Amino acid sequence: MPTATRAPARPLAVLSADGTPLHAELHGPEGTPAVVLVHGLGQSAATWSPVIDLLAADHLLIAYDVRGHGRTPAGPGGPSARALTQDLTAVLTACLGGRERAVLAGLGLGAATILAAVRDPLVRAHTAGILNCPTPHPAAPLAGVNRRTQHAWSRTAAALGAVTPAAVPTLVLGGPDEYLTPSAVAHGIRRLTV
Structure with a gap:
């Protein structure tokens, strides 16, 4: 259940x-x-707001605007x-400070970015787990998406799981609309942070 009021985000x-x-912004306790x-x-x-609402009481959540999105500029070379x-x-x-590792959770392009980054041994060493959601949005069911597209996403999810380095626990969420909710994403993150 979402928290009644969430503390304001702290800038990072x-x-x-x-x-x-x-x-980038921090939510939740150090x-x-x-x-x-x-x-x-x-x-x-x-x-990520609906997921942050579900996890901010007992997780340190770091959300950032990907290059060329939100409040992050495209930069000199754009979003390659x-x-x-x-x-x-x-x-x-920046977010780890004295910490050893963090879970990385990604949606669509974010999931692909994580899979590319975790191939770097330094990133992999600091990754406790990966939650990949190869979907357009975690906050609501995928209205108007036909079954053929859903099955394609499910196959993509299976393929993403297959290419993740074996040393990193990975959970892939995909399938019918009812599985792709903020609660399901939060539950997946909780499974990886135990």
Whole structure:
């Protein structure tokens, strides 16, 4: 059940490798399991609000606007695959502080960014688990999506799970609309932070 009132987000100063400032925010108490939330194409950190509401009492959640989205500029080279993975690496480094590892949760483009970044041994060493949701939005059922598209997403989810490095626990959420809810995403994150 969502919290009645969530404390305001705390800003996190992050600069990517090329100097692009990334809008990032912290939710939840320090000293709790850390989770980095990476949104999908055409979204922003606000996409994660329903999930943050469910987890902020007992998780440190780090949501950021992906390059060229929300309050993060596109930067000098724009949102290339390399820039997006460097951005995730910068956010992970900035949020860890004295922590060892964090769970990485991604939607669509965010899921692909995580899979690219976790191939870097440094990122992999600081990743406690991965939650991949190869879907357009976690906050609501996928209205208007036909069964053929849902099955394609399910196959994509299975393929994403197959390419994740074996050393990193990975949970892939996909399938019919009823499985892709904020509660399901929050439950998946809780499973990875235990």
